[in-house]
Amino acid sequence: MSASKNRPRDLRIAIIGAGPGGICMALKLREAGFDDFMLLEKTSAVGGTWNLNRYPGCACDVPTHLYSFSFEIKRDWPRPYAPQPEILAYLEHIAEKYGVLPHCRFDDAVQRATWNESEASWTLELESGDSVIADVVVSAVGMFNDLAWPDIDGLDVFAGTVFHSSRWNWDHDLSGESIGVIGSAASAVQFVPEIVKEAGQVHLFQRTANWVLPKLDDPYTEEELEQFRSDPGAVLAIRDEIYRTMDEGMTFADLKVNAEREAIGLAAIDVVEDPEVRRKLRPDHPFGCKRPLFSNYYYPAFNRPNLELVTEPIERITEHGVVTADGTERRVDTLIMATGFSTTKYLSAIDVVGRDGLRIDDAWSDGACAYLGITTAGFPNLFMLYGPNTNNGSILTMIEYQVAHIVRQVQRLVHDDLAWIDVKPQAMERYNDEVQDGIGRVTVWQAGCNGYYRSPSGRVVTQWPFSMTEFRRRTAEPDPDAFEVAAR
Numbered sequence: 001m002s003a004s005k006n007r008p009r010d011l012r013i014a015i016i017g018a019g020p021g022g023i024c025m026a027l028k029l030r031e032a033g034f035d036d037f038m039l040l041e042k043t044s045a046v047g048g049t050w051n052l053n054r055y056p057g058c059a060c061d062v063p064t065h066l067y068s069f070s071f072e073i074k075r076d077w078p079r080p081y082a083p084q085p086e087i088l089a090y091l092e093h094i095a096e097k098y099g100v101l102p103h104c105r106f107d108d109a110v111q112r113a114t115w116n117e118s119e120a121s122w123t124l125e126l127e128s129g130d131s132v133i134a135d136v137v138v139s140a141v142g143m144f145n146d147l148a149w150p151d152i153d154g155l156d157v158f159a160g161t162v163f164h165s166s167r168w169n170w171d172h173d174l175s176g177e178s179i180g181v182i183g184s185a186a187s188a189v190q191f192v193p194e195i196v197k198e199a200g201q202v203h204l205f206q207r208t209a210n211w212v213l214p215k216l217d218d219p220y221t222e223e224e225l226e227q228f229r230s231d232p233g234a235v236l237a238i239r240d241e242i243y244r245t246m247d248e249g250m251t252f253a254d255l256k257v258n259a260e261r262e263a264i265g266l267a268a269i270d271v272v273e274d275p276e277v278r279r280k281l282r283p284d285h286p287f288g289c290k291r292p293l294f295s296n297y298y299y300p301a302f303n304r305p306n307l308e309l310v311t312e313p314i315e316r317i318t319e320h321g322v323v324t325a326d327g328t329e330r331r332v333d334t335l336i337m338a339t340g341f342s343t344t345k346y347l348s349a350i351d352v353v354g355r356d357g358l359r360i361d362d363a364w365s366d367g368a369c370a371y372l373g374i375t376t377a378g379f380p381n382l383f384m385l386y387g388p389n390t391n392n393g394s395i396l397t398m399i400e401y402q403v404a405h406i407v408r409q410v411q412r413l414v415h416d417d418l419a420w421i422d423v424k425p426q427a428m429e430r431y432n433d434e435v436q437d438g439i440g441r442v443t444v445w446q447a448g449c450n451g452y453y454r455s456p457s458g459r460v461v462t463q464w465p466f467s468m469t470e471f472r473r474r475t476a477e478p479d480p481d482a483f484e485v486a487a488r
């Protein structure tokens with residue numbers, strides 16, 4: 001792509017990130033007749049989350065018949081919750097089938113994006129030193145790319161192997177080792193039951209106990225798979241049923257259902273034989289306050305002699321181990337950080353400079369904020385996928401609604417011969433007041449335990465507080481007065 005004053009009205013579009021969002025955006029632009037687009041991806045492959053997270057046991061926890069795109073229904077998922085390799089294969093298949101791969105530029109990260117008012121274009125500066133000029137930018141950088149590392153004294157003196165669960169070190173053999181796992185949330189719940197099978201000893205350092213519910217995940221029988229293959233309606237019916245159930249549960253408003261989930265969670269802990277371990281595994285916050293987790297293998301793993309649950313706070317790390325506040329040192333060969341991600345940065349992970357030199361960090365000093373989670377005032381022709389306050393339900397479904405909205409906005413640029421579209425600050429503010437009001441009404445999110453939902457200012461910037469259906473409605477029928485436009 002290059003800048004030229006009298007260019008034809010074939011918009012140059014840059015998509016940052018080739019995860020599910022970037023892939024979906026690219027193919028829907030193509031379907032709408034836009035061909036001059038490029039996906040800029042910092043890793044060497046498509047797949048995003050499902051390319052990067054390859055820890056043992058990694059799987060989705062939204063049933064895959066819904067955690068998949070509506071335009072590419074796969075009828076033969078072998079089980080209800082697909083493991084990471086199958087989701088990655090599905091995404092690779094889509095990228096290939098819909099001609100996305102030739103538009104990808106791998107192994108180069110976007111570091112800065114600057115709006116040029118006179119040209120009505122964006123300049124993207126890449127890590128390699130190259131730059132790309134685009135009329136429209138879509139950020140599809142996801143929410144789970146910036147790894148969170150714990151700030152523990154002595155981590156730098158540890159002489160063993162250290163890695164983050166999200167960047168699993170498959171070259172390192174854990175057999176027979178003593179392993180310290182720091183963190184007990186989503187990824188630990190999935191990989192701890194796997195590594196205890198080969199480790200000598202695993203010490204799991206838990207700060208907060210989570211609700212971990214059983215997963216109804218028996219592989220489909222051959223008869224069921226045959227029915228799915230021969231009757232397209234059967235899979236669509238399952239998809240609709242999952243959608244309906246998730247849609248109803250997204251605001252955790254049904255206290256009876258919450259109580260039932262807590263009862264199921266508590267009953268699941270009963271499988272643990274040691275009463276003291278059972279006590280330590282019981283969450284002290286209401287169901288839904290943090291992201292609920294699912295596993296059939298987590299609690300039973302605590303009956304193994306080589307898994308220890310440590311709830312004493314970590315004081316420091318030494319050359320050979322972890323010291324807790326009571327002075328005990330546990331010697332470990334390897335430390336695995338299951339400490340998750342910094343989830344609230346969104347686009348501000350990149351240095352973005354919009355109209356009148358406005359930096360995204362300054363625009364978002366009170367936390368990330370966007371109209372429909374997609375457009376933020378002062379940054380024209382810049383759209384976000386999986387942006388602020390869009391996290392809830394099946395993210396692939398939410399992404400499809402965002403992509404449909406962005407395609408319509410891009411079409412509007414062409415049809416109305418516009419230089420740019422921006423959201424009006426008042427419209428964005430009005431929308432965010434409604435979203436924050438909705439968040440205030442989700443009682444379980446007020447219990448103060450949901451750290452990763454909140455920006456440093458304390459505002460919940462990740463969660464969508466209504467249903468997927470409501471998000472579809474709002475993205476399909478945006479406030480007609482929400483946008484400021486400039487003619488070419």
Ligand SMILES: Cc1cc2nc3c(=O)[nH]c(=O)nc-3n(C[C@H](O)[C@H](O)[C@H](O)COP(=O)(O)OP(=O)(O)OC[C@H]3O[C@@H](n4cnc5c(N)ncnc54)[C@H](O)[C@@H]3O)c2cc1C
Nearest residue numbers: 017019020021042048049060061062109110141142386395
């Ligand atoms: C372990 C795990 C399990 C999950 N399970 C579920 C689930 O069950 N259900 C669910 O709904 N969601 C789940 N999620 C959330 C998941 O991230 C989203 O569902 C989905 O992957 C979002 O797609 P995305 O394309 O927006 O972002 P991502 O998948 O995160 O992809 C973003 C891409 O952008 C690239 N990128 C980032 N910054 C730059 C840059 N500056 N320059 C160039 N490229 C860049 C990254 O390398 C990456 O490839 C899970 C997340 C994790 C980490």
